[in-house]
Amino acid sequence: MNYIGLSKEISYALRHAPWEYELEMDEEGWVPIEQLLDALHRENDWKNATQEDIQQMIDVSDKKRYEIIGSRIRAFYGHSIPMKISKIKSRPPEVLYHGTARRFMKSIMDNGLSPQSRQYVHLSQDIETAQNVGQRHDDKPYILAIAALKAWNDGISFYYGNEKVWLADFVPRIYIKEL
Ligand code: HQG
Numbered sequence: 001m002n003y004i005g006l007s008k009e010i011s012y013a014l015r016h017a018p019w020e021y022e023l024e025m026d027e028e029g030w031v032p033i034e035q036l037l038d039a040l041h042r043e044n045d046w047k048n049a050t051q052e053d054i055q056q057m058i059d060v061s062d063k064k065r066y067e068i069i070g071s072r073i074r075a076f077y078g079h080s081i082p083m084k085i086s087k088i089k090s091r092p093p094e095v096l097y098h099g100t101a102r103r104f105m106k107s108i109m110d111n112g113l114s115p116q117s118r119q120y121v122h123l124s125q126d127i128e129t130a131q132n133v134g135q136r137h138d139d140k141p142y143i144l145a146i147a148a149l150k151a152w153n154d155g156i157s158f159y160y161g162n163e164k165v166w167l168a169d170f171v172p173r174i175y176i177k178e179l
Helices: 003-016 033-041 051-060 102-111 127-135 148-153
Strands: 066-069 072-075 095-100 121-124 142-147 158-160 165-168 176-178
Touching (some): 003 033, 033 051, 033 072, 051 066, 095 127, 095 148, 102 142, 121 127, 142 148
Antiparallel strands (some): 066 072, 121 165, 142 176
């Protein structure tokens, strides 16, 4: 089984286009696994995929992108669908990090971090994770340190994604420093 391909397909379905897969998604992003499997089975690449394959894909991945509880599955982060996925507000650690590209730096330092095509700004728990995120955009990514706890104390909302990923609606520039 091509687990990377399966993960990409499921990411597209759960984060970006559940309607293309006829998925009924609730406000926390949960969908019935059966519906997802039915949709996958309509595609040649995944016509024999099972729930065990999905579980295995989750288990072998270096990133925790999805969770299964009972008969439902959801993505932890990354959504771009019009219906905003509700996340639980949580007090962040003192500092979070964000890896980005040089070409975005001027706009970020002028305007703050905003979600762009996703629903939330994605922040990293540690510098290594931020490096990996930033490398998707630039060979030599810029790492930003976010004064998250100070921002939280000033009323900025943060949300827990997974143990490496935090989310925010917006991060004003006064909380952002280049590392
Ligand atoms: C930038 C992956 C200009 C921002 C990763 C980023 C992550 C601005 C880009 C998750 C800006 C958006 C999300 C502003 C932010 N002006 N540019 N004001 N504010 N930006 O891909 O955080 O592998 O939507 O710096 O690992 O890179 O898919 O967000 O460079 O966890 O599971 O706009 O996606 O996870 O890019 O990545 P993205 P991201 P997966």
